[in-house]
Amino acid sequence: MTSVRHSVRAILFDGDDVVLFRRVRAGREPYWITPGGGVEPTDTSPEAALRRELDEELGATAGPALQVFTLVEPGRLSTVFACRLVSLDLSRRSGPEFLEPDIGLHEVRRVRPEEVRALNMVPPELGEFISANAATLPALLDAATYAPGRYRPVVDVHLLLIDGGAPVHSGVSTGGAKVLLGRRQGTGYADGEWQIMPSGHLEEGESVVDTAVREAREELGIEVDGCEVVHVMHHRNAGGTARIGMFLVPRSITGIPVNAEPHKCAELAWFPLDRLPERTVPYARAGVEAVRRALASRPPGLPAAVGAAAVVSGSPVFSLHGWDVPGSADLASEAVRAGFEEVTVCLVALLDGAVLVHSDDETDRLPATVVRPGEGVQAALARLAPMGEVSFAGADDYVSPRGRVGRRLAFSARPAEAPEGLVPLPAGSLGRLPYGEGVFVRRASSGLLYDLSGR
Known part of the structure; x- marks a missing residue:
């Protein structure tokens, strides 16, 4: 044979x-x-x-x-x-x-x-x-x-079940109103943190309302009716991709919410709208806060948030979340929340308009290192070269030779001189950098946009 x-x-x-x-x-x-x-x-x-x-x-x-x-x-x-x-x-x-x-x-x-x-x-x-x-x-x-190209965002659908509370008028607090949250487990993202319940992703062929009804049935064993969108958020995780969040409230509920998916949710609990638990997913916290403000600003005379919820009158409010330049601590926290097994940092050092690289006979590369266990992102960057103040320049994800799923974080800096071992590429040139590192350079270069299409 x-x-x-x-x-x-x-x-x-x-x-x-x-x-x-x-x-x-x-x-x-x-x-x-x-x-x-x-x-x-x-x-x-x-x-x-x-x-x-x-x-x-x-x-x-x-x-x-x-x-x-x-x-x-x-x-x-x-x-x-x-x-x-x-x-x-x-x-x-x-x-x-x-x-x-x-x-x-x-x-x-x-x-x-x-x-x-x-x-x-x-x-x-x-x-x-x-x-x-x-x-x-x-x-x-x-x-x-989800490589860059035509935008194909994930659409998250969150149904806020708001229970109790004093009458809500313009400029008046939502009083004792509470929102239902669930503590995540076994999902691979933000396990141990609190999330709006129910929540899920929009699927092909569904409307946003269809998704809210389905998720309420699957996650809580209840039937909801009259769901309306009260807030829309364009959110970006630190170092990750962007997504659209749709926040809805139902007009009526049939049944009592129970934890119908204990393999994904450790427990359910009601929390005051203005006092969410410390370990709430930041994106969810921002959405609840936006809806709380919308409820509190309704014109006088509209129904109070009694029982399941009251629908906010008028057009949904839009907000942005996570689009500020993130700090190193936020980036590291999000990498942990998303379940990455390791984090790599790389440095775009710009000197007199030129990017500093390691160079050999066939390729150029940005200095990079894996963040050690117990080490912070800033400490790892300091091991690459003493650069002083750095700014976030982008991120991408990879799988290491040992099969560990990782996230690479790129930072830019402007040193006074070239650190030992780094040489400048000609000003305005990307040399032989891999394409992804060229993208980091373009983002980090103030006023210098490189044409990558011909690479």
């Missing part, structure tokens, strides 16, 4: 380009390959093998990986993944093919995917697949990872 060797390959996108190796070996015409290699007995999965190979061959981390193709060759079965490059550090690569000088050169090149079929690609079937799917693969990755 012939044994079959299993391997993995990466269609690794850096912006609009694909990262390939141009192989130059004595006595053979140069040829091209994708990053990847054999699956080892110690690899827990093909994806684990892929991330190990990316680290060994490129010192690279990547975002979520999608399995897109299976390549069958004599004696070999290759699983092909598509993913986006997050960071690249060739000084970290450790594969044996890079430590043996007689094995030839692995030149790192970036190529437009539609041009790959014209290269001497090994195997040629993979090059044909990349070119044939030049538009489809980036679109699949964008849909899977």
Whole structure:
């Protein structure tokens, strides 16, 4: 019986380009390959093998990986993944093919995917697949990872059940009115914190009101009627993506709220509108506060918040939340709340209009480090270089070579001189930075907008 060797390959996108190796070996015409290699007995999965190979061959981390193709060759079965490059550090690569000088050169090149079929690609079937799917693969990755492009926000639907309270008139407090909250557990986001109950995400084919009715039934075992939107919020988590929040109140409720999903909610409790528990999800707290203000400012003579709730008259109020530049503590807290297993910080240091980078023969990169256990973000930045005041420049997410889901936070600074080990790129140039790091530079550069489309 012939044994079959299993391997993995990466269609690794850096912006609009694909990262390939141009192989130059004595006595053979140069040829091209994708990053990847054999699956080892110690690899827990093909994806684990892929991330190990990316680290060994490129010192690279990547975002979520999608399995897109299976390549069958004599004696070999290759699983092909598509993913986006997050960071690249060739000084970290450790594969044996890079430590043996007689094995030839692995030149790192970036190529437009539609041009790959014209290269001497090994195997040629993979090059044909990349070119044939030049538009489809980036679109699949964008849909899977919420990459920048046409805005596709998550829509959150929150139904506020407001119980009791004195009559509410213009300029008068909402008195003893209370709102129902649930303490999250087992969800992977903000576990242990309090959230509006019920809450959920708008699904395809549903109206906002349909979602509120469904979530009330699923989470609390009640039926609600006459739901109306009383507040709309455009919210952004610190270092994360933005979303739209719709806050509604019902005109009537049938049944008594119970914790119908104990695997997601540890307990239910009623809290005064103006005295929410300390560990309330910040986004939810801002929404409750906005609705409380709306209730308190109703014209005289409208019904009080009695029983389930009273609908606010007039058009829903709109607000922004989380759009101020976040501090390092807020960014670190949100990373913990979102369940990231590690946090990396990188630094965009600008000196006389030029960005300072680590540079080698083939690539440039921003200085970066993983935040150590028990260490703050500011302390990790100080280990990179003493930069003084820093400002947030953006964030992206990745999966480490060991499979740990992480968030990378970029900060900008303007040092008086170049720290040891960093060299300036020509002013206005992005050099050979990975695309994502070029985006950080663009955001951090005051008045300097770089055209990344031609990279």
